[in-house]
Amino acid sequence: DARVTQTPRHKVTEMGQEVTMxxxxxxxxxxxxxxxxxxxxxxxxxxxFRNRAPLDDSGMPKDRFSAxxxxxxxATLKIQPSEPRDSAVYFCASGLDPSGAGGSYEQYFxxxxxxxxx
Amino acid sequence: KQxxxxxxxxxxxxxxxxxxxxCSFTDSAIYNLQWFRQDPxxxxxxxxxxxxxxxxxxxxxxxxxxxxxxxxxTLYIAASQPGDSATYLCAVSMNYGGSQGNLIFGKGTKxxxxx
Numbered sequence: 001d002a003r004v005t006q007t008p009r010h011k012v013t014e015m016g017q018e019v020t021m022x023x024x025x026x027x028x029x030x031x032x033x034x035x036x037x038x039x040x041x042x043x044x045x046x047x048x049f050r051n052r053a054p055l056d057d058s059g060m061p062k063d064r065f066s067a068x069x070x071x072x073x074x075a076t077l078k079i080q081p082s083e084p085r086d087s088a089v090y091f092c093a094s095g096l097d098p099s100g101a102g103g104s105y106e107q108y109f110x111x112x113x114x115x116x117x118x
Numbered sequence: 119k120q121x122x123x124x125x126x127x128x129x130x131x132x133x134x135x136x137x138x139x140x141c142s143f144t145d146s147a148i149y150n151l152q153w154f155r156q157d158p159x160x161x162x163x164x165x166x167x168x169x170x171x172x173x174x175x176x177x178x179x180x181x182x183x184x185x186x187x188x189x190x191x192t193l194y195i196a197a198s199q200p201g202d203s204a205t206y207l208c209a210v211s212m213n214y215g216g217s218q219g220n221l222i223f224g225k226g227t228k229x230x231x232x233x
Binding site: 029033095102104105106107109 | 150209
């Protein structure tokens with residue numbers, strides 16, 4: 001049963017520390033998304049990759065956040081330095097865009113990483 | 119800018135009732151609309167996906183409708199059960215711009231079904 005996996009599931013860190021979250025998309029999927037969920041804002045897009053190329057990271061604070069796909073089986077989201085306002089649940093999702101150029105397809109979500117920055 | 123609104127924010131019903139959750143969106147330029155379920159502390163489970171050209175989709179006791187021109191979708195749950203208790207999220211996939219394929223989410227409806 002193919003699933004999106006995320007590690008770690010929980011992370012508690014102190015302000016100023018670096019945090020790296022990892023995502024393994026479903027094998028064969030060519031799109032990967034990072035979303036952040038908070039009580040106040042709900043779910044918001046942070047970054048979006050298609051065929052490993054970044055398409056949209058406008059939702060990400062550029063000075064401290066970075067997202068990469070070193071290969072097709074791994075996506076990373078890094079926060080350096082972390083701040084208390086980064087406390088949230090970070091979800092990774094993947095999907096298969098059949099045209100490879102944008103279209104309608106379903107996104108499958110991982111279980112999330114719950115980050116607490118003290 | 120696309121905005122997705124879900125009403126009500128919370129709903130409590132007795133077991134066995136049929137119920138309707140509402141979702142509205144401001145921009146009709148969408149690829150599709152998805153309904154998700156989220157249990158406390160868990161990830162999102164996709165329930166139904168309606169293509170922009172479709173009017174409705176059904177899965178078991180769930181039926182979702184889409185009226186793209188008016189920017190509305192409803193999720194109908196028949197014969198509700200306590201196991202249906204969860205937060206239900208509506209999301210639309212944009213079909214233009216740099217965010218093609220990106221999902222824009224509503225804030226969700228928290229459903230509680232009482233035994």
